[in-house]
Amino acid sequence: MKILVTGSTDGLGLAAAETLMAQGHAVVVHARNEDRAAGLAALTAQGAALVVGDLEDRDAVARIAAELNAAEPPEAVIHNAGVWSGRAVMPVNVIAPYLLTALLDGPRRHVYLSSGSHYSGHARLQGVDWTGTVAGSYGDSKLFLTAFVAALARVRPDLLAHAVDPGWVPTRMGGPDAPDDLDLGHRTQVWLATSDDPDALTSGGYWFHRARRAPHEAVHDTAFQDDLLRVLAAETGVALPAGQ
Template sequence: MARILVTGSADGLGKLAAQSLVKQGHQVVVHARNEQRAKEAMEAVPEAETCLVADLSSVAEVKKMAAEANKLGRFDSVIHNAGMGYSSSAPTWTPEGYAATFAVNSLAPYILTCLMEKPDRLIYISSGLHRSGKDNMALDKLTWKNQRWNGFQAYNDTKLQNVILANAVARRWARPYSNSVDPLWQPTKMGGSGAPGDLREGIETQVWLATSDENAVKVSGRHFRLKKETRPNSAALSEKTQDAYLKACEELSGVKFPE
């Protein structure tokens, strides 16, 4: 059985994935952004080993979470599920002055990937909306400083960045296996009750990638939907874009990507 960390597992697809994993007999560590949410996460997944608490919009808290995760011991798989939806009105700003959508959805997975002991498998939850993401790697574009806010575009951009990161990791490291997932539009709190998806399908692919012994999951730099490989936005396949993204994340977080 595998030992797996699922970020953002107090509700939504993260909670459902964690519940599915423990039901299969895997050892699971959940994550929540504060103590109240941690209590909810442990109530939802009482079989979980423990809950890591960190507000992923804070670079300092993400670094602390990575250290705490390493104290627990090495994981077989990490599912980078935590994410913020889009706000149409105005961004929430982080302590570092970044739009929280970028900090939580994109920068936090980068920091955890760099600072945590390497697992065997990394799974980054993206979205079909990544196809509308823009690949401008200028720091002010990534963080939404000094530009007019567009919450929907900001979200799409971060989902593209998730795929870029997964592919960059796959290219730079021989292991772990590093892949991204489109879970489809699901009726979660983030997706809304009108979403047409099936929640069982919404978690199936990431659970499969995290645990299966099938040869189909022993690949890297691939994008999956419904347990099948699908071609992502071509920007995510660009080595130049991948390298520029890693460099930008290093500058914004102070964390260098380990070679």
């Protein structure tokens, strides 16, 4: 299976890419820029394909999608890239995965990195700065992303969409004192992207260590989902393609 892992230069993304390659999958790794891409030399030397682009830049996201579509597109995407704070929160955590989902032709499985912080998010779309002119709320971004997963599962039943809380793990973003298990942090994403286990073939779930959990109550509010899809389509000028 060919699988794209965004934000795969370190942490959970790198661990997922390494595990997938060890399992024999064809992996596409992603780096924000050429300097970061140099850190993926060990994987590209083993045959991993590489795409480079800053997910904060919508044009770069579109270029990555076009590059992948021009080749044999991936069958699955682990939308791993994310930022904790600052102006890139909404562009990277919400806009980029939305655009990749809408623009990529091939993937039938999409796994999105959510967070337990989504429980602190606010289900309000009015006044959200999607461009990153001002700093965004991490909790809000993960709530929006988790609701997008539920919406995608509803409106695109031909796809498998999953949201995963990897735990608070000691990555560059999580910090060295994070209490959760780094090794367990990527395994649910890999399982959902590749497994034919009946549980992995469901869609719309919010997962923690291969167990489904109840998300924020707004996630399954279909009116909120519809508003979110409408806002994202209007903001980006890109609507989700109809299901097949």
